[in-house]
Amino acid sequence: MGIPVVTVGRTPDDLVGGLERLHGPVSVVRRCSELAELLAACQTGLARAAVVAEGSGELTASLVDRLSAVGVAVVALTDSPEESARLRGIGVTAEASGVEAAALAALIAGAVAELAGARPGPPASGLADPSAALHPQASPDRTLDGGAGAEWDGPGTGGAGTTTGTGRIIAVWGPAGSPGRTLVAANMAGELAAEGKSVLLVDADSYGASVVAVLGLLDEAAGLAQACRLADQGLLDGEALRRITVPVSTRAGTFRVLTGITRADRWTELRAAALALVYERAREIAEVTVIDAGFCLEADEELSFDSIAPRRNAATLRSLELADTVYAIGAADSVGVPRLVRGLAELNAAVPQARPRVVLNKVRASAVGRSPERQLREAWARYGPTVPLEAFLPADPAACDAALLAGSLLLESVPDSALRRAIRDVVCAPAQQKRISSVLSSTAKPRLKD
Incomplete structure (x- = not known):
């Protein structure tokens, strides 16, 4: 089954058109003129991925989190290294705007697969679903060893829920x-x-x-x-x-x-x-x-x-x-x-x-x-x-x-x-x-x- 994608913006080489011509696992179901239209389309359950070719500066962690909650992975195209770093920091897959259509399709497929692996269970019902952004995170016992009053082992011993830091x-x-x-x-x-x-x-x-x-x-x-x-x-x-x-x-x-x-x-x-x-x-x-x-x-x-x-x-x-x-x-x-x-x-x-x-x-x-x-x-x-x-x-x-x-x-x-x-x-x-x-x-x- 193909991956339905909604897009916003247009690159000089029109990669969106290139995706449509691939006839591969990625299919563009809607081309939006602005980010608000893209968000509305995602809210209806129309897509599993969103490609932002223009306007990535409007993306925030909250927007990405809510899209992830309804099973939509976000891919943004930008040539700015600083913007790429910012986008990756909020959970967006970032790539240069000159990427080939086939490579972009593979990138979309990978982002969707990664999101599906991180979200057990069915997707939330909608962007306004109250529990959508509160994903249960499976983790082993990360409490302090030895009961009340016991001292933990210090930095470097965090459990599975610890991401970048060790505190x-x-x-x-x-x-x-x-x-x-x-x-x-x-x-x-x-x-x-x-x-x-x-x-x-x-x-x-x-x-x-x-x-x-x-x-x-x-x-x-x-x-x-x-x-x-x-x-x-x-x-x-x-x-x-x-x-x-x-x-x-x-x-x-x-x-x-x-x-x-x-x-x-x-x-x-x-x-x-x-x-x-x-x-x-x-x-x-x-x-x-x-x-x-x-x-x-x-x-x-x-x-x-x-x-x-x-x-x-x-x-x-x-x-x-x-x-x-x-x-x-x-x-x-x-x-x-x-x-x-x-x-x-x-x-x-x-x-x-x-x-x-x-x-x-x-x-x-x-x-x-x-x-x-x-x-x-x-x-x-x-x-x-x-x-x-x-x-x-x-x-x-x-x-x-x-x-x-x-x-x-x-x-x-x-x-x-x-x-x-x-x-x-x-x-x-x-x-x-x-x-x-x-x-x-x-x-x-x-x-x-x-």
């Missing part, structure tokens, strides 16, 4: 109700930096980005939106990502922050395809990337637009999909625990490969009863999902208030607090914890009294 990605997620996602994510980043790792903290919460406020930063530049914009255009490299990030220094180490969107209505700037490219670059510049993810896992309602529609929760879903380790944070009370149980079921349905590590936060006897950890374990065994509880973070409002007031991390404001020690135990190897404590002990501030 690892941690996503901190939790259901609605302020279980403490941002607090845990920010302090995890600080503890890992204190351990000597290069760390990038990303605020990917598209509903209420708050890392800037927690860390007392003055930067309100929406760094993640800037990075996604460059990635969508194929212009984001490691150095560009470093320039967008903000350095945060502590007594024991320094990490970088990619700030979140400044208003919730800017969520459309965090498109899944661009965000995936940002995380690829993050793997290159940091040993560990910690993501403060949003809470909502709902797929957008079925849309019927004739254009490419963004998805409200694509940033959260893509972050969880690409993470090597997911920490699911829940509040340890009669409201927070049921929310977490329901949220874990939703997480399993939305991102089945996530395999979350469950952490209960704000653990206190006043909300649970005497011996709160034992009570919670017993209740979880009776009513909770099969995912085990891995860690408990004690309620420490005085320490949290002190850190928030100072715009700093727990390891700086209250380094000897029980909460800070518990977060350190979750992410740091035991062998390193003593070293970090000794670095901080000489300058530690006294803990606030309850």
